[in-house]
Amino acid sequence: MGRLVPIVVLVLVLASVALTGTGVPLLITTDAETQAFFTPVGGGEPLEGLLPGRPGVELTSPTALPGRHGRLGDPVQRSGAPGPLTAEEPRTSTGSRTSPVRLSAGADAEPRPRVFTYTVRSGDTLWDIAQEHGITVTTIMGANPDLVPSRLQVGQEIRLLSVDGVLHTVQPGDTVSALAEKYGVEPDVIVQANALDDPEALEPGTEVIIPGATPTIVRTVIVGGRAVAIYGEYRWPVLGPVTSYYGPRWGRFHHGIDIGAPYGSYIRAARAGRVVFAGWKGGYGYTVILDHGDGVTTLYAHASRLLVRYGQWVETGQVIAKVGSTGYSTGPHLHFEVRVNGVSVNPLFILN
Structure with missing residues (x-):
């Protein structure tokens, strides 16, 4: 009987190879025992897909084999005693080490949130960067208080969070419970x-x-020689190129920016607010003015059609008019202004 055991084991191994193809040893455990099975490396196959129908079988480590994102990378070494399977500690883009990723057995877990540095590349916009990293523009803006979206420079370094949220600098007296209440999250x-x-x-x-x-x-x-804080996000009211900037123009001062867009394009509220003007406004043509509180108003001019009325409340991004060329205008575009306490400021310093 003693001679049959190695023969049976050999047969089982050969059968496994025949069924699965060329294999390499993958360390797995069944209950308390540690054994080596021949399982094919699928060049990136998910671990759970390599062990179908094997109840009670789990990875020795709850992380991953060498490689990234829980997928197989280089083949497991054949020679020497097998060691524990661990995941490489993640690093930030600047090379600093963060805490290892810890996953619970049998469940997908995410790495702990982190802050890292991103270097702006040619053609980048905040929207592109946010999309690439799976976060919102708001999160980026919150982590970079001095960032001017319209003035991104190639090579500029900005801080990013790996998740949507707030990067809070602790103040004297701050506690977790107080921060949880302030930001509306659970302390845990x-x-x-x-x-x-x-x-x-x-x-x-x-x-x-x-x-x-x-x-x-x-x-x-x-504003008027003194610094004034403007709170909240202001989105672009229409998508298109800036055809004329804030500042001196043609011997006069241009109090806003002109954004080129096809005739009839939707004009959207840059931020939620109350309609305090909707109608014809001389050289501005058909115009909408929104009051956002704190002394801040936005103006949308040269519209072909107005879609809101005086006194109406509108939400951020709500369509309020359509692009036109009414008033003093040389072609379809949106003239957009931001005013603080009645004084115009450069919209490009405000828009996300």
Whole structure:
């Protein structure tokens, strides 16, 4: 009987190879035992797809084989005693080491949120960068308070979060419970995201990531020789090239920007607000003015058709008019202004 055991084992191994193709040893466990099976490396096959129909079988490590994102990379070494299977510790784009990714067995888990540096490339916009990294423009703006979206420069470094949320700088007296209440999240979310040992002992000046929170965007503009803070996001009212900029033009001062767009294109509210004017306004043609509070108004001129009325409340992105060429205009476009306490400011400093 003792001679039959190795023969049976050999037969089982050969059968496995015949069924699965050329194989390499993959360390797995069944209960408390550790054994080596021959399983084909599929050049990137998900681990769970390599072990179908084997109840009670799980990876020795809850992370992954050498490679990235839980997929097979280089073949497992055949020689020497097999070691534990561990995932490579992730690094930020600047090379600094972060905490290892920890996954619970039998379930997909995500790495702890992190902050990293991104270098702006030719052709980048904030929208492109946000899409590439799976976050919103709001998250990027919140993590870079001094960033002017319209003035991105190639080679410029900006800070990104790996998840949507707020990068909060701890102030004296801050506690996890207070931050959770302020940002509308559960305290455990903050504790787990930042691996805090003592949730009530935050060190002033350090930064904590608050996943799921919405940052308050603040822009500072100079009005009448003094700095004025503008809160909130302002989206582009229409998509198109800027055909004329804020500043001196043709011997006069141009108090806004002109955005080229096809006749009839939708004009959208840059931010939620109340309609305080909707009608004909001399050289501006058909015009809409929205009041956003805090002394901030936006103006949309030369429209072909108005779609809102005086006193109406509109939401961010809501269609309020259509592009036209009414008033003093040489072709279809939107003339867009931002005013703070009645004084015009450069919209490009405000728009996301």
